[in-house]
Amino acid sequence: MKIFVVNCGSSSIKYQLINMEDESVIAKGLVERIGIEGSCLTHRPAGKDKVVLPSVIPDHVDGIKKVLAALVDPNYGVIKSMDEIDAVGHRVVHGGEIFDKSVLITEEVLKKIEGLSDMAPLHQPPNVAGIRACQKLMPNTPQVGVFDTAFHQTMPPVAYMFGVKYDEYKKYGIRKYGFHGTSHRYVSEYAAKLLGKPVEESRIITCHLGNGSSITAVKGGKSVDTSMGFTPLDGVLMGTRCGSIDPAIVPILMQKLNLDAAGMDKYMNKECGVLGISGVSSDFRDLESAAAEGNKRAQLALDMFCYQVKRYIGAYAAAMGGVDAIVFTAGVGENDIGTRAKVCSGLEFLGVELDPERNNVRGKVTEISKADSKVKVYLIPTNEELVIARDTNMLCGK
Ligand code: AMP
Secondary structure (H helix, E strand, C coil): CEEEEEEECCCCEEEEEEECCCCEEEEEEEEECCCCCCCEEEEEECCCCCEEEECCCCCHHHHHHHHHHHHHCCCCCCCCCHHHCCEEEEEECCCCCCCCCCEECCHHHHHHHHHCHHHCCCCHHHHHHHHHHHHHHCCCCCEEEEECCHHHHHCCHHHHCCCCCHHHHHHHCCCCCCCCHHHHHHHHHHHHHHHCCCHHHCEEEEEEECCCEEEEEEECCEEEEECCCCCCCCCCCCCCCCCCCCCCHHHHHHHHCCCCHHHHHHHHHHCCHHHHHHCCCCCHHHHHHHHHCCCHHHHHHHHHHHHHHHHHHHHHHHHHCCCCEEEEEHHHHHHCHHHHHHHHCCCHHHCECECCCCCCCCCCCEECECCCCCEEEEECCCCHHHHHHHHHHHHHCC
16 A cells, blocks of 8 residues: 655645555655746655756646656656555645544545635645645545644633634634644654553643644643644744734734734744744754854743743643653754753653753654653654555555
8 A cells, every 4th residue: 555645835745655564655755836936846765866856837736747757757756657556645734623533535525625724724725736636637546634633623612712702713713723733643642652551541741843833732642732723823932933922912013013914914924933033043953053152032032932832831731630741743842952951941840850861862762851750751753744644544445
């Protein structure tokens, strides 16, 4: 069984071809700048050199067509024909309250996915375009949708409701949905196995810290609260996103900066976060170099980030009546030794004892707490593509 995993952004397509017999990645790659000058496909076949293929790629159908051509190419391809692809798994950002798990895509399902575009106007339309492109090019191959929000559909109303009028929840679906669900699900399941405790009894806090960051409380294997909200702007401050702020700031800044709703949305998503605080970069590596050279605003941005993550850990320990394990994952969580140390320092009162030597590691599964730490702390690299492939395999398995 070979599964083609597709993640379509507004101007990009990330893909992997996975052999489910041993869950190995046969090829992966990225189409960039779709519909923009300078579009290009970077294809990485396993065990061979990567190839960079610049060409005009006007839309997602053409992008997928070029990826499929690369996969069957006699020189750098990895399969003989497209018939070897048994199923396609698509990352879909929003499942609303309709989808609480992955689903085989039918025309009716696709209409429902499309109907949720208002909730994620930047992400949902390209996801739909990717599905339609694959349906067109591989009409007889089953397609599966795997939703970023699905894992969080187990949150109770006390966690997902906002304090706005109930009417707006009923009319417009204004509530917390949460994101990065595929990642939180993968690392929390992994951590539950490492803990060696029945999943039903486990209380795990997963910290997905990357360009976008979210923290999730996972009790008994189910998401019971998460830091992102109606959109991925909520929660901790991120690379360029402001995270949770006093909502009254929004109309005041719109007036002061002379911004309309779209301008304000762009400001909060693209100009704030650690970039906006530091004035240096959204990348934690740049911030750390700047802070080491004495840049106080870079240091403040890093300190704010760690403080806010720590605050969520405390809140979620309270929400679950305790915590058995904390997991760090994604770009910052997997690689940034200093950030992990700073987030955990001061959490000794909860029973968290980080081991500085064990924490001196990047990108591989490691228990980074001391052997006698009451709360285990793990580094677990995330693998959203593998979850998408596994779900697709489960729904289409022959
Ligand atoms: P992601 O969104 O999960 O791909 O994470 C990307 C982010 O991870 C980058 O913007 C960096 O801030 C961060 N990152 C990657 N490598 C490192 C590293 N070695 N040290 C600190 N931060 C890193």
